[in-house]
Amino acid sequence: MNDDLKYLPEEFLNRMNNMLGDDFQAFLNSYQQPRTFGLRVNTAKISCEEFEKIVPFPISPIPWIPGGYFYPENVRPSKCAFYQAGLYYLQEPSAMTPVSRLLPKPGEYILDMCAAPGGKATALGAALKGHGLLVANDISTSRARALLRNIELFGIPNSFVTSTAPKDLVPCFPEFFHKIILDAPCSGEGMFRKDEALAKDWSPAKSQELSLIQRELILQAADMLRPGGYLLYSTCTFAPQEDEGTVSYLLENRPDMELVEMPGYEGFSDGVPAWGKGQPQLTRCVRIFPHKMNGEGHFMALLHKPGQTISEISPVFTKPNRTAFEYIDAFFREIGLKSLGGQPFDWNRVEIKGDKVYYLPPVSCSIRRINFLRNGLYMGDLKKNRFEPSQPLALALHKGEVSSVITLPVQDQRLERYLKGETLLINPEEAASPKGWQLLCVEGYPLGFGKLVGQTLKNKYPSGWRL
Structure with a gap:
C-alpha cells in the first residue's frame, strides 16, 4: 500500500x-x-x-x-x-x-x-x-x-x-x-x-x-x-x-x-x-x-410515516408593550422598513424579555425542559427612550426591504474596514438618508447597521462578529 x-x-x-x-x-x-x-x-x-x-x-x-x-x-x-x-x-x-x-x-x-x-x-x-x-x-x-x-x-x-x-x-x-x-x-x-x-x-x-x-x-x-x-x-x-x-x-x-x-x-x-x-x-x-x-x-x-395529520398548531400571540412598541416602530420608520425577510411585519409575534426584543416563529408549542439558545429572531435591545437593533436583525432583512441604506460594491475596501469595526467615510451621494441609522449593504445585500453623522458612518457591527 x-x-x-x-x-x-x-x-x-x-x-x-x-x-x-x-x-x-x-x-x-x-x-x-x-x-x-x-x-x-x-x-x-x-x-x-x-x-x-x-x-x-x-x-x-x-x-x-x-x-x-x-x-x-x-x-x-x-x-x-x-x-x-x-x-x-x-x-x-x-x-x-x-x-x-x-x-x-x-x-x-x-x-x-x-x-x-x-x-x-x-x-x-x-x-x-x-x-x-x-x-x-x-x-x-x-x-x-x-x-x-x-x-x-x-x-x-x-x-x-x-x-x-x-x-x-x-x-x-x-x-x-x-x-x-x-x-x-x-x-x-x-x-x-x-x-x-x-x-x-x-x-x-x-x-x-x-x-x-x-x-x-x-x-x-x-x-x-x-x-x-x-x-x-x-x-x-x-x-x-x-x-x-x-x-x-x-x-x-x-x-x-x-x-x-x-x-x-x-x-x-x-x-x-x-x-x-x-x-x-x-x-x-x-x-x-x-x-x-x-x-x-x-x-x-x-x-x-404513512397517514395524514390535518390539525395545525395555533399561532402564538403576545401581549403588547405599548411604550416599547413605540420605540421599535420609531426605529422602523427611521430606516424605512417595508417588510422583514420577505413578509409583512407582524407585531403579534414580538416578545420582550427584560430589555431584549425577539420576533417569534408563528407557532406555539410546549417548551418544558428545553434549553433555548434562541427563541426566534433576536431583534435588538430597549435602551432609555430608544431601540437599538441587533446584528441578527440586519441579516434577517432582504435586499430592498429598507430605505435608509448605504450600498457599496464588493471590491470596496471600506467593507473590510467595516467588518473590522472601523468607522467609514461616506460620500453624500452614497447614502439614501442624510443622517441617522443606516443599513450598510454589499451590492444591496445587508451586512449590518451604522449611524451616519455628517460624512462619518459610526460602526455598529458587534465586536463578537468582527473579522
Whole structure:
C-alpha cells in the first residue's frame, strides 16, 4: 500500500475490501485525489442566477445539488463580504445531498436533531423562506453556539435554536414535525480523506458504540414525526452497522415506517439489504462513495410515516408593550422598513424579555425542559427612550426591504474596514438618508447597521462578529 495511505486503519481497509470487492482499488485510489470544496447559495436571500452574476471568484455547479457550487481550493470565500452577508454557506458537496433529497417546503415544521455546526439547518431554514418553523438542536452547548451563529448569519427568522437531549424533545413535540433530518453522530469514515485525525481515532468498538446511540436517536425521531411526514437519516460513514443496520432497526421497531425512493443521480450507489437485516427495501438507501462521486463518503435513507395529520398548531400571540412598541416602530420608520425577510411585519409575534426584543416563529408549542439558545429572531435591545437593533436583525432583512441604506460594491475596501469595526467615510451621494441609522449593504445585500453623522458612518457591527 502507498505510504500516503498508511494512516488508514487495517481493520477498516479489510472491511471495505470485503464490502466493495472489485471496486476496492478504485476506492483506494480516490484517497490520492484532491478533495473537493463547495458552497451552497442562500436562496432565501438571492437567486442562483443573480449569485452567478456577482460572485467575484470562480465557481461551477454541483450537478446533483440545486444551488450548490464547487470552488477552487486556492479561493477563500469566507473572506468575501458576500459570506458575511449570509449569501452562501461553505459545505462539503456530499454533505449538501440530504437536505436536497428531503425537499423542505415553506410552511412546514422541521427539526434538525443534531444540527451543529449548521450546514443542513441553514439549508432547511433557507428553504422555509420565513414560513413555518425550524427547530435546530444540538446536545452540545458549545457546538450549538456555533450553530446559532450560522442560523443568524443566514438570516433565518422563524427558528428555535436549542441544546437539549433528543429524548427530552420527544414529550414536547409528539408527532409534531412534517420533516426531520437526523444527521447522526457517526464514526466519520467518509471524511478520512478530508481529516486524517478521524482515521487515527477510529476503532470498530467506537463504531459499535455509536450505532447504539444512532438507534436510540432514530426511534426518537420517528416518534416526533407526524403521520404523512418524512425522516431523512444520514451519516458520513461507510460502516454497515451505522447505516443499513440502523435503518433496519427502525423498520423492526417502528413497523409503520417505510423506506421511499429519493431523487437519484448517476453516481449514487444503492443500499445493500445484506448489510442490514435483509429487508429488500434497504436498496432504497443511498451510498455516496468518493470513487464514484466528486465528494466525500455519505449515507442517506428517506423514511415515510404513512397517514395524514390535518390539525395545525395555533399561532402564538403576545401581549403588547405599548411604550416599547413605540420605540421599535420609531426605529422602523427611521430606516424605512417595508417588510422583514420577505413578509409583512407582524407585531403579534414580538416578545420582550427584560430589555431584549425577539420576533417569534408563528407557532406555539410546549417548551418544558428545553434549553433555548434562541427563541426566534433576536431583534435588538430597549435602551432609555430608544431601540437599538441587533446584528441578527440586519441579516434577517432582504435586499430592498429598507430605505435608509448605504450600498457599496464588493471590491470596496471600506467593507473590510467595516467588518473590522472601523468607522467609514461616506460620500453624500452614497447614502439614501442624510443622517441617522443606516443599513450598510454589499451590492444591496445587508451586512449590518451604522449611524451616519455628517460624512462619518459610526460602526455598529458587534465586536463578537468582527473579522
